[in-house]
Amino acid sequence: SDQRRRQGEALEAILALLRGEVVNMTTDWFTLRDARAQLPTYDPAGIEVATASTISPNGSVLAGQHGLSLLSLAASSPMGFEVLDRNWGVYEKACAEHGHVADRSRWRLVNPIFLAETREEAERAVSRRIGSMAAYVNRQTGENPAWADTPKGIIDQWRNENLGEFGQAIIDTPDEAIARIEKLIEKTGGFGTMLVLHVDMASWEDTKRSYELFASEVIPHFKNRNRRREDSLQYAADNRELLIGQLVTAITKAHTDYYGEAAATGA
Incomplete structure (x- = not known):
């Protein structure tokens, strides 16, 4: 289609500029004459470029044709979630056809996330400002739904x-975030990065706390940073009779060796 062709032409020009090339290119909708980027990239390999994908396979095809990363914007929407594995398959096929490698570590999924210690605390934190954010979103679409009349209605709509x-x-809570990300991993077969879509619906202090909870509880879960501690605690629980028995025996022996049999027995 004309739209896909034009997207490809624009990407071709952008990628050449990012590689530091001087670009001369004429199409039916733009012309470049001795075009060049003013600043070089920080990475010798160039700036990573990702193609957005929602529900249709167009983004996957475009990314695969040009060897770009894949960015799944609608990963947590019901329709977007259902096609995640299908769109990755389209991406893999397009990559193979154009001599590129489909690398899952370069696949980014997006999800709006706000966390607190409890669900009730999360709702309290967003209730004051979520109405203005909903009005902003709905104004762009020209909608005025009944659910947007109350903070609870907005929260329920955005959640469900x-x-x-x-x-x-x-x-x-962090537990809910972990459960959602695990579902995404299961659906996709694995991806590289979870991107948190920031929605300005809470105070700065509550927002910082949300990111602190994500960093301290969600990330360690998937990095397995607490796995050995958890294994050690489980071993201690499973073998508490043996371990406590050995501890008591060792303390009694040390006491006896130092003070003598009479002191150890209390005689």
Whole structure:
């Protein structure tokens, strides 16, 4: 289609500029004469470029044709979630056809997330400002739905339906975020990065706390940073009779060796 052709032409020009090339290119909708980027990239390999994908396979095809990273914007929406594995398959096929490698570590998924210690605390934190954010989103679409009349209605809509094209928002606890990400891993077969879509719906202090919880509880879960501690605790629980028995025996022996049999027995 004309749209896909024009997208390809624009990407071709952008990638050449990012590689530091001087570009001369004429199409039916733009012309470049001795075009060049003013600043070089920080990475000798160039700036990573990602192609956005929602529900249709167009983004996957375009990314695969040009060897770009894949950015799944609607990963947490019901329709976007259902096609994640299908769109990755399209991406792999397009990459293979054009001599590129489909690398899962370069696949980014997006989800709106706001966390607090409890679900009730998360709802309290967003209730004051979520109305203005909903009005902003709905104004762009020309909608005035009844659910937008109250903070609870907005929270329920964003949790259970979607936040525009960006999917279902997590307004909850770290455990809920972990469960959602695990579902995404299961559906996709693995991806590289979870991108948190920031929605300005809470105070700065509550927002910072949300990111602290994500960093201290969600990330360590998937990095397995606490796995050995958990294994050690489980071993101690499974073998507490043996370990406590040995501890008591060792303390008694040390006491006896130092003070003598009479002191150890209390005689």
